[in-house]
Amino acid sequence: AIALILLSIKLFPGTKTVDAQTFGNAAEAAGYVVTDSTEKLRQEWRVGSMLTEATSFDNGKIRMDFCVMDTVDAAKNLYDGITLPISGEEILELGGTVHELYSVENQTNFAAKIHIRDTVIYVYTLAEYKNEAIALLETIGYWKN
Numbered sequence: 001a002i003a004l005i006l007l008s009i010k011l012f013p014g015t016k017t018v019d020a021q022t023f024g025n026a027a028e029a030a031g032y033v034v035t036d037s038t039e040k041l042r043q044e045w046r047v048g049s050m051l052t053e054a055t056s057f058d059n060g061k062i063r064m065d066f067c068v069m070d071t072v073d074a075a076k077n078l079y080d081g082i083t084l085p086i087s088g089e090e091i092l093e094l095g096g097t098v099h100e101l102y103s104v105e106n107q108t109n110f111a112a113k114i115h116i117r118d119t120v121i122y123v124y125t126l127a128e129y130k131n132e133a134i135a136l137l138e139t140i141g142y143w144k145n
Helices: 021-028 038-044 072-081 127-139
Strands: 003-008 050-060 060-068 088-094 098-104 109-116 121-127
Touching: 021 050, 021 060, 021 127, 038 050, 060 072, 060 127, 072 109, 072 121, 109 127, 121 127
Parallel strands: 003 088
Antiparallel strands: 050 060, 060 121, 088 098, 098 109, 109 121
């Protein structure tokens, strides 16, 4: 059975972004090794200098890319252009003017993309590490239920 959850929530305009340093510090505090992935993602995602800063980690269980774009429009375009690499039984979609979130989950994997102002986060994990990934997103204020 396919469980499809679609929510449309107007989130208050006070939602705060964090910078790549704050994301990196939170990820390191949670035990991840982060790297500056600005050049790598500029090439992989073909966004060039619109991507001003990126910090990522990938430990084989969880991959997370935190990107700061040069404008809100560039971030929105990146968010809209990200295709999550799985199809799933569980879909969560939260749309707002400031904070957008889309996630997909199946028996083996979980993937999400999150957009707040000029930042975008891409998440891909094995299903058993979903809660661990969400805990980090909650720490920096990017996950909403």
